[in-house]
Amino acid sequence: xxxxxxxxxxxxxxxxxxxxxxxxxxxxxxxxxxxxxxxxxxxxxxxxxxxxxxxxxxxxxxxxxxxxxxxxxxxxxxxxxxxxxxxxxxxxxxxxxxxxxxxxxxxxxxxxxxxxxxxxxxxxxxxxxxxxxxxxxxxxxxxxxxxxxxxxxxxxxxxxxxxxxxxxxxxxxxxxxxxxxxxxxxxxxxxxxxxxxxxxxxxxxxxxxxxxxxxxxxxxxxxxxxxxxxxxxxxxxxxxxxxxxxxxxxxxxxxxxxxxxxxxxxxxxxxxxxxxxxxxxxxxxxxxxxxxxxxxxxxxxxxxxxxxxxxxxxxxxxxxxxxxxxxxxxxxxxxxxxxxxx
Amino acid sequence: xxxxxxxxxxxxxxxxxxxxxxxxxxxxxxxxxxxxxxxxxxxxxxxxxxxxxxxxxxxxxxxxxxxxxxxxxxxxxxxxxxxxxxxxxxxxxxxxxxxxxxxxxxxxxxxxxxxxxxxxxxxxxxxxxxxxxxxxxxxxxxxxxxxxxxxxxxxxxxxxxxxxxxxxxxxxxxxxxxxxxxxxxxxxxxxxxxxxxxxxxxxxxxxxxxxxxxxxxxxxxxxxxxxxxxxxxxxxxxxxxxxxxxxxxxxxxxxxxxxxxxxxxxxxxxxxxxxxxxxxxxxxxxxxxxxxxxxxxxxxxxxxxxxxxxxxxxxxxxxxxxxxxxxxxxxxxxxxxxxxxx
Numbered sequence: 001x002x003x004x005x006x007x008x009x010x011x012x013x014x015x016x017x018x019x020x021x022x023x024x025x026x027x028x029x030x031x032x033x034x035x036x037x038x039x040x041x042x043x044x045x046x047x048x049x050x051x052x053x054x055x056x057x058x059x060x061x062x063x064x065x066x067x068x069x070x071x072x073x074x075x076x077x078x079x080x081x082x083x084x085x086x087x088x089x090x091x092x093x094x095x096x097x098x099x100x101x102x103x104x105x106x107x108x109x110x111x112x113x114x115x116x117x118x119x120x121x122x123x124x125x126x127x128x129x130x131x132x133x134x135x136x137x138x139x140x141x142x143x144x145x146x147x148x149x150x151x152x153x154x155x156x157x158x159x160x161x162x163x164x165x166x167x168x169x170x171x172x173x174x175x176x177x178x179x180x181x182x183x184x185x186x187x188x189x190x191x192x193x194x195x196x197x198x199x200x201x202x203x204x205x206x207x208x209x210x211x212x213x214x215x216x217x218x219x220x221x222x223x224x225x226x227x228x229x230x231x232x233x234x235x236x237x238x239x240x241x242x243x244x245x246x247x248x249x250x251x252x253x254x255x256x257x258x259x260x261x262x263x264x265x266x267x268x269x270x271x272x273x274x275x276x277x278x279x280x281x282x283x284x285x286x287x288x289x290x291x292x293x294x295x296x297x298x299x300x301x302x303x304x305x306x307x308x309x310x311x312x313x314x315x316x317x318x319x320x321x322x323x324x325x326x327x328x329x330x331x332x333x334x335x336x337x338x339x340x341x342x
Numbered sequence: 343x344x345x346x347x348x349x350x351x352x353x354x355x356x357x358x359x360x361x362x363x364x365x366x367x368x369x370x371x372x373x374x375x376x377x378x379x380x381x382x383x384x385x386x387x388x389x390x391x392x393x394x395x396x397x398x399x400x401x402x403x404x405x406x407x408x409x410x411x412x413x414x415x416x417x418x419x420x421x422x423x424x425x426x427x428x429x430x431x432x433x434x435x436x437x438x439x440x441x442x443x444x445x446x447x448x449x450x451x452x453x454x455x456x457x458x459x460x461x462x463x464x465x466x467x468x469x470x471x472x473x474x475x476x477x478x479x480x481x482x483x484x485x486x487x488x489x490x491x492x493x494x495x496x497x498x499x500x501x502x503x504x505x506x507x508x509x510x511x512x513x514x515x516x517x518x519x520x521x522x523x524x525x526x527x528x529x530x531x532x533x534x535x536x537x538x539x540x541x542x543x544x545x546x547x548x549x550x551x552x553x554x555x556x557x558x559x560x561x562x563x564x565x566x567x568x569x570x571x572x573x574x575x576x577x578x579x580x581x582x583x584x585x586x587x588x589x590x591x592x593x594x595x596x597x598x599x600x601x602x603x604x605x606x607x608x609x610x611x612x613x614x615x616x617x618x619x620x621x622x623x624x625x626x627x628x629x630x631x632x633x634x635x636x637x638x639x640x641x642x643x644x645x646x647x648x649x650x651x652x653x654x655x656x657x658x659x660x661x662x663x664x665x666x667x668x669x670x671x672x673x674x675x676x677x678x679x680x681x682x683x684x
Binding site for chain 2 (some may be wrong): 008164167168210212213243244263268283285286287289294321
């Protein structure tokens with residue numbers, strides 16, 4: 001197996017910089033669109049053969065150094081008791097938002113083997129299909145990020161309900177975080193037991209918090225999650241979106257790799273993170289709307305700065321956009337491989 | 343006149359920390375809603391008596407230390423040749439987006455006295471009405487932020503068109519920035535000549551750029567704008583939204599005050615900005631959905647850290663949200679005044 005990705009996560013020597021792309025299995029690929037044409041998003045997530053099929057697509061099409069399970073961070077919330085739907089253009093809707101103590105009490109901490117057998121089955125299929133190729137990354141949402149969806153009832157611009165609950169009823173907020181964290185630890189543990197070689201924790205909305213609020217309302221639950229996964233011995237990546245004000249704290253997460261968005265200079269980020277973690281990132285997803293020449297310059301700069309870290313996994317600084325041309329994604333992977341070999 | 347705000351901008355001694363609130367004249371105030379009920383947004387901006395009336399409301403209702411002209415950053419774009427409309431819930435729409443060289447060529451650099459006489463008249467009315475009260479802040483959008491609206495045709499999530507133009511046709515992008523910058527300098531100069539005591543440049547979308555892209559595509563035009571205003575001798579505030587990755591560069595803007603959003607710790611921001619500028623900010627607008635007790639703790643922390651700067655103007659880290667209770671905004675102003683006097 002090509003284990004370059006795993007070695008970079010651990011800060012071991014590599015022959016070139018490994019690369020994968022957040023949302024690499026997704027709407028920008030015609031091959032994905034073809035599968036999706038016959039089935040809605042939630043059904044795709046819950047049908048192991050299909051989820052495995054779209055997971056594998058970018059491995060062959062792009063030549064990336066890791067596969068990431070096709071799923072959605074909100075999947076484990078259904079078994080907690082949330083009513084989850086995906087609307088074609090509006091994104092996810094959680095029909096029964098959590099707004100008070102009673103709502104939290106009614107939530108369950110589900111057992112993954114019973115609640116998400118389809119995810120574990122997808123991982124088992126992928127382990128066989130990928131043997132000898134590249135590692136498989138499992139994932140979950142970070143507890144705070146999941147809480148925002150549960151409280152807001154979907155995506156949000158300003159997170160008013162989340163923060164109001166956090167400020168006005170901290171006990172209720174923390175009892176919610178307790179249940180989400182327990183669910184997340186069990187969920188990620190079961191993914192690793194089923195065969196994931198590494199896991200990524202997505203804190204997509206951590207960056208909406210002021211640093212002092214992040215310290216109390218997100219970071220402790222991430223630390224606990226990372227610590228609980230330590231006995232498995234697999235690399236844990238912690239992606240902190242909009243991390244510019246949070247990097248010094250994020251290094252305390254205990255993760256092997258800190259994933260960063262494109263709004264910070266990766267060289268500065270390495271300094272602020274200290275020397276003991278690897279970094280992942282961080283090309284602006286919009287750079288794929290430039291030319292191959294511009295792309296080369298930008299990749300070269302990120303690779304140069306990434307070399308100052310213990311280890312560097314190349315990635316975009318956020319998910320690849322649906323409007324991206326697949327040939328530009330392929331060019332990115334090739335350029336990263338070519339330039340980092342030199 | 344209460345010139346505490348102007349003195350804090352210049353880093354001079356103050357008896358207490360001055361405070362104003364971004365979007366302090368706006369939808370959260372019933373008094374504003376009443377004026378707005380009879381007139382659409384654009385007409386309100388263009389009717390000096392009404393614009394002056396809503397500008398004055400928060401001065402009396404909240405007790406803030408500065409008034410800010412009621413207008414919109416997109417107002418000067420109409421005379422450049424952009425078709426501007428405001429939709430009730432969708433926000434601004436620019437009907438003829440700039441996508442190529444021909445579009446840029448057709449744009450004019452208008453003369454403020456002819457193109458925005460209503461803005462200048464509003465300022466003259468306010469100068470009289472405010473005499474002996476508080477200073478008046480004029481404002482404009484930063485050139486890059488204005489460019490995003492012109493290129494995208496309105497607000498945007500990912501700024502694909504803006505960045506694609508920036509990467510693929512840099513000459514076209516920079517010729518657009520040239521015209522916007524010239525327009526902005528003339529616009530702000532005319533506001534100061536009409537009586538504004540200070541001006542704020544809003545770079546609301548600078549934070550969507552990777553730092554190396556910001557260095558080339560936003561900062562130089564801000565520097566030029568600030569420099570052109572220097573002869574007037576009034577304080578210039580540069581608000582950089584989502585500034586976590588940009589602070590070291592923002593200090594090179596030459597502005598007297600750097601306005602920062604709530605996603606960074608203001609104490610860290612002061613360190614990264616160096617000692618030669620004042621800072622403005624940076625309470626999370628959602629903190630106004632907490633209790634007065636929580637608010638006091640958060641204000642106290644920001645005031646303490648703000649004291650490490652040359653000067654500190656208290657503000658939210660972004661515009662006040664329409665859902666905010668006016669009594670919480672009033673409480674904020676009182677708490678800032680009370681705690682900073684000690």
